[in-house]
Amino acid sequence: DTEVTQTPKHLVMGMTNKKSLKCEQHMGHRAMYWYKQKAKKPPELMFVYSYEKLSINESVPSRFSPECPNSSLLNLHLHALQPEDSALYLCASSQGEGVSTDTQYFGPGTRLTVL
Amino acid sequence: QKEVEQDPGPLSVPEGAIVSLNCTYSNSAFQYFMWYRQYSRKGPELLMYTYSSGNKEDGRFTAQVDKSSKYISLFIRDSQPSDSATYLCAMMDSSYKLIFGSGTRLLVRP
Numbered sequence: 001d002t003e004v005t006q007t008p009k010h011l012v013m014g015m016t017n018k019k020s021l022k023c024e025q026h027m028g029h030r031a032m033y034w035y036k037q038k039a040k041k042p043p044e045l046m047f048v049y050s051y052e053k054l055s056i057n058e059s060v061p062s063r064f065s066p067e068c069p070n071s072s073l074l075n076l077h078l079h080a081l082q083p084e085d086s087a088l089y090l091c092a093s094s095q096g097e098g099v100s101t102d103t104q105y106f107g108p109g110t111r112l113t114v115l
Numbered sequence: 116q117k118e119v120e121q122d123p124g125p126l127s128v129p130e131g132a133i134v135s136l137n138c139t140y141s142n143s144a145f146q147y148f149m150w151y152r153q154y155s156r157k158g159p160e161l162l163m164y165t166y167s168s169g170n171k172e173d174g175r176f177t178a179q180v181d182k183s184s185k186y187i188s189l190f191i192r193d194s195q196p197s198d199s200a201t202y203l204c205a206m207m208d209s210s211y212k213l214i215f216g217s218g219t220r221l222l223v224r225p
Contacts, residue, residue, distance in 0.1 A: 004158075006158075040218075041217070042215035042216065042217055042218055043159065043215060045212060045213070048212075088158075090158050090159070102147075102207070102211055103147075103149060103161055103164050104161070104213060105161060106151075106158040106160070106161075107158050108157055108158045109156075109157065109158045111156065
């Protein structure tokens with residue numbers, strides 16, 4: 001099973017709202033990732049969690065706040081977003097940083113629209 | 116210069132054709148090479164993964180890596196309309212971060 005699940009599939013929010021995106025995997029992976037993908041562009045890395053600790057923050061604005069409650073779950077808390085933050089948000093997981101065969105498996109994404 | 120260059124296409128071929136998708140890269144530290152397929156409005160799906168120069172085959176797909184030329188390819192034999200998607204090459208450097216190409220849109224005409 002190489003499934004990463006994400007909820008919700010679609011989200012529409014106003015600039016003053018607070019919402020959260022959720023990601024789950026049951027592959028025993030110890031690294032989890034958030035990516036942002038704009039239309040016709042490749043995914044851009046936002047955050048990496050390794051063994052439940054934040055290991056990489058790609059200079060993401062503080063209106064995006066990641067959380068890793070346990071090794072299977074990854075959340076992305078959203079607050080005071082801008083219309084330009086509208087995108088497909090992808091979660092991925094892999095066995096763990098430092099593993100030579102560390103391939104990333106992606107979820108289906110959450111399509112976010114900020115009004 | 117981008118670290119990974121990939122022709123965005125679109126590439127349009129008739130059903131049954133052999134498709135060749137390519138990426139070039141500049142960072143000799145890249146060790147692992149992947150191809151992802153992404154259908155419209157879906158997440159990327161891992162197709163192939165290689166870590167050495169040479170060929171790797173999986174069904175109708177063959178991944179080829181030439182580290183001396185910093186060039187990777189994905190070949191699709193007997194292409195089908197269901198292969199119509201965006202194909203992303205991706206490479207992993209020593210920090211284990213994935214670096215993506217811009218993606219090639221492929222259209223297989225029935």
